[in-house]
Amino acid sequence: MFFMRKKPKGSLLIIVILTIMMVSPIMTGHITSESHQSNQPQSNNILTGMTLNYGVGSLIMDLDPQFAWDSASVDVINQVCEGLFGYDLNNPELSIVPVLATELGTWNAEATEYTVTLKQGVTFHDGSVFDAWDVQWTFNRLNWFIDNDMTQIAELYEPLASLYPGNPLLINNTEILDNYTVRFHLNYPYVPFMSLLCFSGSAILSQMSTPEFALLETATDILVGTGPYEYIEQTLEYTKLRAYDDYHSKWINDSPEEVNFIFYPDKASKSQALLDGEVHMIDNMDPSYIDLFESNPYITVTEPDKSTIIYYMGMNNKQINRTMRQAINYAIDYEFLIEDLLGGTVDRVTSPIPEGILYHNPDLDNPTLNVFHARQILVDDGVVPFDTNVFDDSWWRNKADFDPIATYNYTWNIGNMFRENLGILTVDNLREIGIDVVLTGLLWEDYLPLLLGDFNKLQLFGSGWGPDYNDPSNFINPLFSNTSASNNAQVNDPTLQAMMMDGLTEINETARRDLYYDMQTYIVEDLMPWVFLYTPLQQIAHSKLIGIISLNSMGILHFYDIDIPFDRDNDGLTDREEIDTFYTDPLNPDTDNDRLTDGEEVNIYHTNPLNPDSDNDGVFDGEEIYYHADPLNADSDNDGLSDGDEINLYSTDPIKPDSDYDGLSDGEEINLYSTDPIKMDSDNDGLTDGEEINLYYSDPIDPDSDNDGVSDGEEIYYHADPLNADS
Known part of the structure; x- marks a missing residue:
């Protein structure tokens, strides 16, 4: 997805630190609410009472999964609704796992039919029973919205519309084989279909509670799914979710029983809310708060990790040929770009399929700064005379200044300091290989139409992309296919085009991986359609009260998978430990009233938190600790008198015989x-x-x-x- 219509999904339970602060966030389109913070929900005792407050910069914009495409909406939808498949968030490769299916589906030989067996015993939040009819109804509803031009996610379900104009819809129909088996009939082969079924737009909806021919109204309707959380309400200040008692996967973790998405108008106020203990975690933090977070004993900040968002400098492949593109790739000072322009807080992008996405190739020979090699490319291809000295810096610089090999326009959106600085760096770097670069800054409203389709007016430009689902085709095809409306570099390469089509139809996993490895090698080492720049790093800052939160490359937020050791009475034992293991009162720090907290008894003194006098010597455990006696030995000093007799009857010292x-x-x-x-x-x-x-x-x-x-x-x-x- 281009980062303009929605912000990257990387803000999940995570805090993405983008050190490049974009005034107009190109290709992310960060959608924010205009409401103001007030009257935030309090942490009520729901079930076991564990409530998590999540500070966010935007509340849900679109409640209907078949329309939503901003990350704030998708983050909520993913808690409430489920698809047939999802991702294993504990696996760094985010392997696909069944959710409402019992196992991964099966393809026919032509990759046009996909059969799925459904999980039984699942209910929607409204009590209705999930079965094959709900799957059929959900995808019929989605197709109806696409046919009637009522959804912004249509292009994901018409991935090859330009190749199949007669049948642009991916799903022809959903056949019910029995109550718990469905078969999807596709209009054309599309192996990434299984990954598409992991996207929030493929979530299965309740027929009983969802309008069939109208989208859910965010302000008034209730979203009903099969997920671990029920959608309760949204106000101008917060969105409230509550754990679903009858969730089919059961509550095996110490997960929050209630989740409140609380709106804050900016990063600074969210970050301060975390410091003040108003929230347990935030979706994006002010980088200036990192030192404060790291020095706070109650806050954890994870190590930076790569995201699956990529940024690149596009080159118009119609106007800039392969030789020039290769030379440009070796002329860019990547180290200066990463370390100086971006402060070393990002990593270089090495492939159009970033690390964390299926079939990323880690063994590519990426161009690095080598001006002499760049010049030699131009010499070898006859762009300049064959006897030109590649080591004569003055000749090449004078060439750029007075008789350039080529003159290219670099366009950026005014206010985006990184892209402006990238343009200045490009002018300086390409001057070393005899190319003149003219800088053109445009207002966002003038720049956006160029990115959306008026590609001929772009030659060199900054752009970015992030995934909707974990499949390499979600990067390769939209960015490089000659039929894609997102191919802003106007790549039109027959070799790559053939490989892309094979990648969509190959059902053998090993063969498909090899195809995408070969595609990446061809793109990065030969075709060089862009200058590959950087991927942002992501970090999580959260309260230590909610244990450990792990990052995932797709930035997917799933509260059910978070094991949160809530300790509401602050006694040193989690509520779950108190309820399931020690049978103590999770709301009373000293269940047996012996003047020791339950945590002290269990973790330090090993006394019985349910018995005020663990050794039955007539003295409460807390008193024994006060007197330095042994609460597990009735006669601490072995003098023949119990500690209780010594203290209560004889006034002797219980630790002196x-x-x-x-x-x-x-x-x-x-x-x-x-x-x-x-x-x-x-x-x-x-x-x-x-x-x-x-x-x-x-x-x-x-x-x-x-x-x-x-x-x-x-x-x-x-x-x-x-x-x-x-x-």
């Missing part, structure tokens, strides 16, 4: 000798209790053990016998 240091343990004093465990000399006779018991065998609770009128201590002083009245 001999509280009064008299040589007797507290337990001995209480249980054997009836002495005072907190008094060294219980009978005040001048001897400690321990001396009386262990040395002199006198009575520690009788000051005159032999009743001779002299205390035991005095007798010891006079060397008398405290046990003999007549020593």
Whole structure:
């Protein structure tokens, strides 16, 4: 998709950092709401009460999946509705997996019939049962909108309309073989059809709740699908979704039970909302906040990762021949472009099929800056005399200044600083190979028609592309086919055209991969229809309260797949752990009221969070920790008294076996000798209790053990016998 009618899908649960700030975002068409933020929804307790607030720059624009093509709308639709197939978001290659189908479908030999077996036991949010009739009804409805020119996504379902003008629709009809088996009959071979079925426009809709011959009204209607979330409402400030209890794939993750898409008017306000804890994640952040996020202990920022959006400098292939295009490709200073113009925050694009898209070829020989090689290309092809010195810089520069080999116009939209700087760099770089470049800046409203079809007025220009679904044909065919309205470089190459057609009909996966590998090699190393520039990097910044969020190259947002360890009572245990594992109260940080949080009991002290006195010694676990006693040992100091008796009855020290240091343990004093465990000399006779018991065998609770009128201590002083009245 050109980045003008919709913003890239890369803003999914992710935050895409585009360091090139485009005033008029060419080929992205970032659609934003004019509403203002106010009265945001509060985090209500729904089911287990886990609510995620997602800060976004635009709310849903088009509620109907068969019309929506902006990422804000698609992000919501993908939570509510499902297609027959989807992507495995845990697989870096985003392999296609069945969703409402039981398995991947089967092709006939001609790739014109595709048979799919449907999943049973699935219900729509309105309670109706999903079956083959819903699939047929959904695609009949889509075809009706296309026939009546009522949907903007028509071109995706008429991919070869110019080749088959008599039957431009891809889907001729959807045949019901039985209640849970359908067969799609196509008007022409189209193997990427399976990938197209992953696109939101192919989501299956409820016949009971969806108008058949009218699009859903965003302001008033309710979208009903089979997905994990029900569409609740949208206001000017937010869109609310709630978990569907009867979801067919069941709730296996600690996913949010409610999701609120909350509108913020700009990146700065969204970023500040994340810092302030108003939202858990945002769809696009202000790059100036990255340092603040990374220094915040409650926010996680992922490492930058490549997106599947590509930017390139287009060259009008009708007006700029292959030799000139090859020379230009070797004259561009890519390192300066990446590091200086873009600050090193992007990666170079190496192929028209970017990394992350099916059949990306990682082993291409990409042009790099080599002015002498560029000049040699021109010499070898006779563009300049064969004896021209490729090392004579002055000759080539003078050629560009006074008698250029060629003069090309570079066009950009005024206000786009990167594209303006790219033009200046192009002037400087191509001067080194004798080419003069004239810069022309146009207002956006004048530039856009050129990109949309008035291609003859463009020679050198900036452009970009992003995927609607994960198939290489979604890049190669629209950008290079001589029948495509998106081929703004006017590529018309018979060799490439034949390979593209083969790629659409080849059903053997290995053979199809080889075809696209060969196409990329031919495009990048020989045809060189563009100058391949860069792909933006994407990062996610989100609250640590929602665990780990992984990026995917398509920027697909799916809250069901996010495992969010909510901890509503902030006790150190996730709600799911409390409910499923420990049976504690997820809304009470101290379930047993023992003065330790449930998390402290489980993670630090290993006590029982459901029993206030884990060792049953008469002292709450929290008190034992306060006294430095062992909450798992009833007698922490092993003195023969329980910690509870020591604290509550005898006022002894539960972690000192001999509280009064008299040589007797507290337990001995209480249980054997009836002495005072907190008094060294219980009978005040001048001897400690321990001396009386262990040395002199006198009575520690009788000051005159032999009743001779002299205390035991005095007798010891006079060397008398405290046990003999007549020593």
